[in-house]
Amino acid sequence: MPINYKTxxxxxxxxxxxxxxxxxxxxxxxxxxxxxxxxxxxLEKYIPLQLKKLIKNRSHYSFLLNKDGGVIDDLIISNIDxxxxxxxxxxxxxxxxxxxxxxxxxxxxxxxxIYNKNCLFAIQGPDSINVxxxxxxxxxxxxFFDILISKYDSxxxxxxxxxxxxxxxxxxxxxxxxxxxLITDLLKNENTMLCGLGSRDSxxxxxxxxxxxxxxxENITPIEAGLSWALDKERLEDKNLxxxxxxxxxxxxxxxxxxxxxxxxxxSMLRDGMTLFDNNNNxxxxxxxxxxxxxxxxxxxxxxxxxxxxxDNPIFCEIRKKLExxxxxxxxxxxxxxxxxxxxxx
Amino acid sequence: MSEKKxxxxxxxxxxxxxxxxxxxxxxxxxxxxxxxxxxxPSVGNSVKAKDEICVVESVKAASDIYAPIxxxxxxxxxxxxxDAAIINQDAENEGWIFKMKISDSNQYSELxxxxxxxxxLEQ
Numbered sequence: 495m496p497i498n499y500k501t502x503x504x505x506x507x508x509x510x511x512x513x514x515x516x517x518x519x520x521x522x523x524x525x526x527x528x529x530x531x532x533x534x535x536x537l538e539k540y541i542p543l544q545l546k547k548l549i550k551n552r553s554h555y556s557f558l559l560n561k562d563g564g565v566i567d568d569l570i571i572s573n574i575d576x577x578x579x580x581x582x583x584x585x586x587x588x589x590x591x592x593x594x595x596x597x598x599x600x601x602x603x604x605x606x607x608i609y610n611k612n613c614l615f616a617i618q619g620p621d622s623i624n625v626x627x628x629x630x631x632x633x634x635x636x637x638f639f640d641i642l643i644s645k646y647d648s649x650x651x652x653x654x655x656x657x658x659x660x661x662x663x664x665x666x667x668x669x670x671x672x673x674x675x676l677i678t679d680l681l682k683n684e685n686t687m688l689c690g691l692g693s694r695d696s697x698x699x700x701x702x703x704x705x706x707x708x709x710x711x712e713n714i715t716p717i718e719a720g721l722s723w724a725l726d727k728e729r730l731e732d733k734n735l736x737x738x739x740x741x742x743x744x745x746x747x748x749x750x751x752x753x754x755x756x757x758x759x760x761x762s763m764l765r766d767g768m769t770l771f772d773n774n775n776n777x778x779x780x781x782x783x784x785x786x787x788x789x790x791x792x793x794x795x796x797x798x799x800x801x802x803x804x805x806d807n808p809i810f811c812e813i814r815k816k817l818e819x820x821x822x823x824x825x826x827x828x829x830x831x832x833x834x835x836x837x838x839x840x
Numbered sequence: 841m842s843e844k845k846x847x848x849x850x851x852x853x854x855x856x857x858x859x860x861x862x863x864x865x866x867x868x869x870x871x872x873x874x875x876x877x878x879x880x881p882s883v884g885n886s887v888k889a890k891d892e893i894c895v896v897e898s899v900k901a902a903s904d905i906y907a908p909i910x911x912x913x914x915x916x917x918x919x920x921x922x923d924a925a926i927i928n929q930d931a932e933n934e935g936w937i938f939k940m941k942i943s944d945s946n947q948y949s950e951l952x953x954x955x956x957x958x959x960x961l962e963q
Contacts, residue, residue: 502928763876763902
């Protein structure tokens with residue numbers, strides 16, 4: 495996947511917000527794990543969900559946790575039937591394949607990696623449904639994070655209503671031999687276009703979504719990353735879950751750092767790794783992701799800041815040895831536009 | 841105006857009456873992608889060849905611009921303050937970045953011609 499195609503990051507970004515765009519995310523990990531009690535029990539050591547109770551044809555945002563509750567990876571986990579057999583279908587980060595698969599295989603030795611035989615495409619944006627519906631059968635009542643098996647070219651494909659841009663959209667896991675035909679079919683719609691990693695990053699950042707290696711790593715727990723909503727609270731009482739004690743303590747106590755959104759007050763660009771200061775030149779935090787926001791026409795960033803810092807006070811970001819004033823901005827920067835309950839959009 | 845010359849850092853220079861006009865090459869503009877901001881140099885500064893004198897920010901990355909030759913900055917392209925994307929549209933004309941009064945024209949003759957720059961890009 496390139497950083498961008500011919501028309502550039504900003505144009506791709508805007509096309510997704512206003513119409514739709516197609517991302518080839520085939521580099522990501524995809525694995526099928528048999529829905530078997532022994533396997534699920536073993537996986538529950540790492541995944542903070544009640545895996546035995548996952549609703550069929552639904553997806554969940556979750557994590558693999560290490561023994562300290564730190565995030566080994568963030569992932570999407572779904573319960574689906576393929577050819578009358580029940581599976582967990584997990585999509586995970588390309589950069590974490592090695593670590594994740596070690597865990598998956600240790601829990602379920604016959605887990606089947608499918609990313610070598612299936613491509614993964616994300617079509618994102620408010621028009622995604624119109625681009626897709628003439629090509630693939632999509633039921634009217636399909637909501638965000640619903641997942642089902644559909645057909646294309648007489649092949650079974652996995653269709654989920656999901657994505658990582660803050661827009662309505664779909665992810666399609668499709669056998670390699672049909673992938674080119676599908677892309678050709680999708681691109682017949684003249685309002686859609688191929689989009690690259692650059693716009694994928696600016697879209698997810700505007701939507702306030704975390705990215706592994708930036709907001710998330712093995713030394714940060716989901717609670718510290720502001721993602722406690724994704725944890726099953728009952729599982730935090732379960733000793734079988736890695737880091738359960740640390741996590742339940744964190745839920746009750748004040749964190750040492752808070753995740754925040756920042757927006758530039760001038761035209762300077764906020765970037766990953768830049769340091770934040772208070773007006774007495776004390777270091778108070780760091781930026782973990784930054785980019786130019788095409789929707790806000792300013793640079794935006796996500797970072798962590800010491801919780802003892804009073805955010806009513808000015809914050810400065812060091813940019814090329816100069817301190818620039820930045821402002822706190824609630825996350826997300828751009829409102830999410832997911833499809834829920836029939837035709838109602840949030 | 842004299843022949844346009846290029847540096848290995850992808851700046852272009854043209855000279856008229858000992859005044860050099862400098863910008864980034866079309867190739868540089870293409871590889872940077874959408875340019876959103878430029879920090880222009882300060883007028884009146886004396887600089888040496890290879891000094892970092894200003895920064896172009898694209899959606900992908902920040903990129904330093906170096907002085908191609910010794911001299912004094914005498915003018916900057918103010919239009920870029922409001923619309924840095926002019927560089928994407930016309931890097932080697934309307935997208936000029938600054939002008940310098942040069943002190944050593946030999947430095948200019950040592951830069952690459954357009955053909956030499958093309959060959960340099962192919963390497």
